[in-house]
Amino acid sequence: MVTQPAQRPQSTKILCVLLAGSLAVIVSLIAGILVSTTGATLAEAFLYGGGAFAVSMTLFLAVLSAIGLV
Numbered sequence: 001m002v003t004q005p006a007q008r009p010q011s012t013k014i015l016c017v018l019l020a021g022s023l024a025v026i027v028s029l030i031a032g033i034l035v036s037t038t039g040a041t042l043a044e045a046f047l048y049g050g051g052a053f054a055v056s057m058t059l060f061l062a063v064l065s066a067i068g069l070v
Helices: 010-036 042-066
Strands: none
Touching: 010 042
């Protein structure tokens, strides 16, 4: 007998993705601030922050997908 896993409500999935996005924004802000304290220009800090956002958002979504929340 094979049973299907329980489906999560759509609102739970949306909340998890929004939480991942919020955490990725926090990570990118911290990365940009840390880079700017080393004497980097505003453009360099923005690029580092954008890279940190892309990497952390990808990681968060991969983890959520692996545990079955998304």
